Amino acid sequence: xxxxxxxxxxxxxxxxxxxxxxxxxxxxxxxxxxxxxxxxxxxxxxxxxxxxxxxxxxxxxxxxxxxxxxxxxxxxxxxxxxxxxxxxxxxxxxxxxxxxxxxxxxxxxxxxxxxxxxxxxxxxxxxxxxxxxxxxxxxxxxxxxxxxxxxxxxxxxxxxxxxxxxxxxxxxxxxxxxxxxxxxxxxxxxxxxxxxxxxxxxxxxxxxxxxxxxxxxxxxxxxxxxxxxxxxxxxxxxxxxxxxxxxxxxxxxxxxxxxxxxxxxxxxxxxxxxxxxxxxxxxxxxxxxxxxxxxxxxxxxxxxxxxxxxxxxxxxxxxxxxxxxxxxxxxxxxxxxxxxxxxxxxxxxxxxxxxxxxxxxxxxxxxxxxxxxxxxxxxxxxxxxxxxxxxxxxxxxxxxxxxxxxxxxxxxxxxxxxxxxxxx
Amino acid sequence: xxxxxxxxxxxxxxxxxxxxxxxxxxxxxxxxxxxxxxxxxxxxxxxxxxxxxxxxxxxxxxxxxxxxxxxxxxxxxxxxxxxxxxxxxxxxxxxxxxxxxxxxxxxxxxxxxxxxxxxxxxxxxxxxxxxxxxxxxxxxxxxxxxxxxxxxxxxxxxxxxxxxxxxxxxxxxxxxxxxxxxxxxxxxxxxxxxxxxxxxxxxxxxxxxxxxxxxxxxxxxxxxxxxxxxxxxxxxxxxxxxxxxxxxxxxxxxxxxxxxxxxxxxxxxxxxxxxxxxxxxxxxxxxxxxxxxxxxxxxxxxxxxxxxxxxxxxxxxxxxxxxxxxxxxxxxxxxxxxxxxxxxxxxxxxxxxxxxxxxxxxxxxxxxxxxxxxxxxxxxxxxxxxxxxxxxxxxxxxxxxxxxxxxxxxxxxxxxxxxxxxxx
Numbered sequence: 043x044x045x046x047x048x049x050x051x052x053x054x055x056x057x058x059x060x061x062x063x064x065x066x067x068x069x070x071x072x073x074x075x076x077x078x079x080x081x082x083x084x085x086x087x088x089x090x091x092x093x094x095x096x097x098x099x100x101x102x103x104x105x106x107x108x109x110x111x112x113x114x115x116x117x118x119x120x121x122x123x124x125x126x127x128x129x130x131x132x133x134x135x136x137x138x139x140x141x142x143x144x145x146x147x148x149x150x151x152x153x154x155x156x157x158x159x160x161x162x163x164x165x166x167x168x169x170x171x172x173x174x175x176x177x178x179x180x181x182x183x184x185x186x187x188x189x190x191x192x193x194x195x196x197x198x199x200x201x202x203x204x205x206x207x208x209x210x211x212x213x214x215x216x217x218x219x220x221x222x223x224x225x226x227x228x229x230x231x232x233x234x235x236x237x238x239x240x241x242x243x244x245x246x247x248x249x250x251x252x253x254x255x256x257x258x259x260x261x262x263x264x265x266x267x268x269x270x271x272x273x274x275x276x277x278x279x280x281x282x283x284x285x286x287x288x289x290x291x292x293x294x295x296x297x298x299x300x301x302x303x304x305x306x307x308x309x310x311x312x313x314x315x316x317x318x319x320x321x322x323x324x325x326x327x328x329x330x331x332x333x334x335x336x337x338x339x340x341x342x343x344x345x346x347x348x349x350x351x352x353x354x355x356x357x358x359x360x361x362x363x364x365x366x367x368x369x370x371x372x373x374x375x376x377x378x379x380x381x382x383x384x385x386x387x388x389x390x391x392x393x394x395x396x397x398x399x400x401x402x403x404x405x406x407x408x409x410x411x412x413x414x415x416x417x418x419x420x421x422x423x424x425x426x427x428x429x430x431x432x433x434x435x436x437x438x439x440x441x442x443x444x445x446x447x448x449x450x451x452x453x454x455x456x457x458x459x460x461x462x463x464x465x466x
Numbered sequence: 467x468x469x470x471x472x473x474x475x476x477x478x479x480x481x482x483x484x485x486x487x488x489x490x491x492x493x494x495x496x497x498x499x500x501x502x503x504x505x506x507x508x509x510x511x512x513x514x515x516x517x518x519x520x521x522x523x524x525x526x527x528x529x530x531x532x533x534x535x536x537x538x539x540x541x542x543x544x545x546x547x548x549x550x551x552x553x554x555x556x557x558x559x560x561x562x563x564x565x566x567x568x569x570x571x572x573x574x575x576x577x578x579x580x581x582x583x584x585x586x587x588x589x590x591x592x593x594x595x596x597x598x599x600x601x602x603x604x605x606x607x608x609x610x611x612x613x614x615x616x617x618x619x620x621x622x623x624x625x626x627x628x629x630x631x632x633x634x635x636x637x638x639x640x641x642x643x644x645x646x647x648x649x650x651x652x653x654x655x656x657x658x659x660x661x662x663x664x665x666x667x668x669x670x671x672x673x674x675x676x677x678x679x680x681x682x683x684x685x686x687x688x689x690x691x692x693x694x695x696x697x698x699x700x701x702x703x704x705x706x707x708x709x710x711x712x713x714x715x716x717x718x719x720x721x722x723x724x725x726x727x728x729x730x731x732x733x734x735x736x737x738x739x740x741x742x743x744x745x746x747x748x749x750x751x752x753x754x755x756x757x758x759x760x761x762x763x764x765x766x767x768x769x770x771x772x773x774x775x776x777x778x779x780x781x782x783x784x785x786x787x788x789x790x791x792x793x794x795x796x797x798x799x800x801x802x803x804x805x806x807x808x809x810x811x812x813x814x815x816x817x818x819x820x821x822x823x824x825x826x827x828x829x830x831x832x833x834x835x836x837x838x839x840x841x842x843x844x845x846x847x848x849x850x851x852x853x854x855x856x857x858x859x860x861x862x863x864x865x866x867x868x869x870x871x872x873x874x875x876x877x878x879x880x881x882x883x884x885x886x887x888x889x890x
Contacts, residue, residue, distance in 0.1 A: 052675050053686065055502050057493035060484055069481035078479050079514060083505040086675065090503060097521055114659045114676055148853060153656045155663075173854065175656075194678060196858065253482050262482055317769075323755025324748030327769045331747025334823050334856055342775040344768050345741075345751040351766040351809065355779075385775065399758050432758055 043076045043214060046098045050110035050119050051193060052085035063108045063198055070202060072219040074211050086116040095126055103186050109193030111176035113156040119190055124163035127183050131161040141175045169205040173197045217266055220273035224261040224284055225294040227445050234259045237287040245280060256434060257441035290452055300444045301329040307451040308339035313388035317343035318356040318381035321395040326440045341385045356380030369394050371423045374412035382416045390416040391443050397435045411439040415446045422446060467500045467638060470522040474534035474543050475617060476509035487532045487622055494626060498634060499641040510540040519550055527610050533617030535600035537580040543614055548587035551607050555585040565599045593629040597621045641690050644697035648685040648708060649718040651869050658683045661711040669704055681865035717872055724868045725753040731875040732763035737812035741767035742780040742805035745819040750864045765809045780804030793818050795847045798836035806840045814840040815867050821859045835863040839870045846870060
């Protein structure tokens with residue numbers, strides 16, 4: 043089946059916004075064998091909106107649209123599509139109660155404008171939105187389907203999963219997209235390409251894409267087929283070859299982020315962690331605690347920008363800072379060991395560096411970062427030189443720190459950590 | 467003038483690639499008064515491609531297309547557009563020599579396929595591409611313009627600047643886009659709408675968009691006119707009315723983020739800040755240090771997840787945690803005051819809450835957050851109830867904390883802080 047995606051919103055026609063929902067929607071549609079043949083972005087204008095929907099209705103049996111379902115005057119998707127299909131809008135009291143309930147639970151009164159969101163075209167099925175006021179709508183017309191979804195990704199994604207996908211699955215054919223995502227860190231795009239090119243060239247039926255992302259490289263394998271066992275066998279084979287070519291640089295084969303992988307290892311091994319950060323300014327702690335249940339492994343962290351606080355909070359000797367400089371392997375190690383001792387965690391991480399744009403010198407230019415991980419019975423330190431701006435440097439520094447913890451588990455396994463966790 | 471952007475390439479219809487050229491193109495077009503009314507992404511398929519161009523030709527006088535000018539079989543833009551306009555393709559020997567020269571300079575022979583790139587529709591002007599083999603093409607037909615550009619951003623951008631922009635400028639009218647962005651926090655989309663609707667309704671010539679973003683609401687005002695003084699006067703007038711309607715909820719009228727606004731106030735007032743975070747896990751510190759030069763106002767922060775560390779690092783009395791619970795106004799205040807005293811900063815921020823998904827109770831459900839700001843001579847505390855998932859709750863909590871500091875400067879101005887900064 044072929045589909046088009048329409049993103050509605052004048053803000054998506056400005057220089058500051060892209061329609062990112064379409065990436066998620068494409069992935070989901072592909073997974074059940076539906077191909078996306080066109081994506082359109084159109085503004086909040088009744089006439090242009092009608093034209094976009096009319097054109098798509100002429101071309102494909104499935105339209106997925108996002109946005110324009112809000113409560114305000116410029117949210118026109120509902121009205122426009124209803125008019126195009128010759129359907130009347132009617133107020134749905136159940137939706138109205140749901141919206142009023144949402145406001146009440148937040149201790150607020152529902153503003154009058156929100157009544158618009160309870161207006162439903164005749165014959166439409168309502169797709170309940172648990173995370174927002176605007177419900178989605180499912181419309182069928184002369185064998186074609188139009189699904190109208192709210193614009194905010196955090197509302198659109200669960201709604202699509204729970205309510206649109208099952209409805210589409212019932213209609214989809216047997217061809218499926220089989221997809222693998224391999225995530226690599228500490229190795230640039232062209233180096234990854236060089237190592238895996240001889241492998242994936244042997245599988246012309248598989249579409250291979252190599253993608254650079256901040257602090258990592260992603261490899262996507264895609265195979266469209268009805269034959270699921272064949273797809274599994276082929277993709278498994280390729281991934282096994284990649285594992286040999288890329289050694290320990292692969293951190294995820296199931297879409298998990300680096301912090302998720304590290305969180306999983308810490309939890310499985312009953313290990314705990316703490317952090318003393320300088321240039322990353324809390325980014326490492328923030329990433330480690332972004333995961334549900336993080337309080338079981340993350341005990342605490344300090345952001346010690348000033349030299350005084352490096353000493354006060356992580357016992358870095360002032361004379362060491364004086365002799366070696368705040369950005370040095372020695373201070374990274376002292377931060378890691380100091381915070382681990384203070385907090386009593388299995389691991390302690392220390393990060394110090396020059397995130398820029400100021401503060402660089404000839405000897406220690408912007409992008410110089412030292413990362414140390416202290417663990418029971420030892421400490422490891424790594425110096426890196428990161429290109430890019432402040433944001434890139436901070437991200438890569440946190441990425442390097444997480445990767446050191448991951449690699450520690452890879453080579454030292456549970457043994458080392460189990461003995462250590464007794465210590466805590 | 468109105469324009470549409472068409473991005474050509476099947477890879478732009480996969481889940482991992484977005485057409486980012488359109489952001490650059492939109493900004494450039496807007497700068498000379500050309501409005502982008504639709505963006506389309508279409509794959510490398512002759513029929514679908516023809517349909518996309520045909521539709522756009524019916525609607526607008528200007529089409530900017532990127533991609534599909536390469537040398538391979540699936541690069542179809544040239545052929546499709548020529549056919550659509552009823553023009554023959556002719557080989558251009560000058561282009562051919564240019565392409566052969568590029569290959570020679572790399573020490574290679576030109577592959578036969580590249581001859582395709584020297585094929586030019588009758589009557590087209592050639593837009594020289596200094597960074598690649600595929601030249602751009604400029605076609606005029608019945609008063610309409612089609613510019614075909616190469617897909618790679620590093621080829622497209624200079625080519626657009628040097629060759630397309632000057633041609634468009636000659637045709638563009640004096641009409642320019644005048645744009646204002648007002649950012650609001652602590653007030654939802656519909657409440658903002660309700661307060662400002664009576665104002666912006668009075669200015670039908672101005673396009674007003676209200677946008678929900680995490681922890682904030684953005685209002686975009688856009689006015690297309692030749693009359694710059696009139697635009698300035700009108701937009702100033704609207705913004706002034708918004709300021710009255712939204713009181714202190716506006717934090718930015720120039721596109722700056724909340725952390726940038728707070729960083730600016732701290733720097734201007736020679737004030738410093740520190741943070742003791744629980745549920746935000748370092749997010750506040752990370753945001754405050756994401757800005758260049760943050761070491762001048764951010765002294766340090768602690769992430770104290772465990773009760774022990776709340777006591778060890780911010781002197782929260784254990785008996786207070788026992789009596790009131792770790793998530794309580796009292797503990798937020800103690801964190802703020804404790805960290806400020808420890809670090810010796812002008813401001814101290816304390817955040818404690820239930821970010822979920824676990825850890826909620828009937829009395830303190832997921833989303834309960836207490837934020838406190840300690841300052842010379844006082845402390846303020848705010849309890850909020852945030853809807854959404856872990857990420858949303860953490861973001862909103864950090865947003866509330868930054869906003870309390872911003873509002874403090876708003877009402878206490880420099881006086882209070884100046885006297886306080888002496889204290890540090």
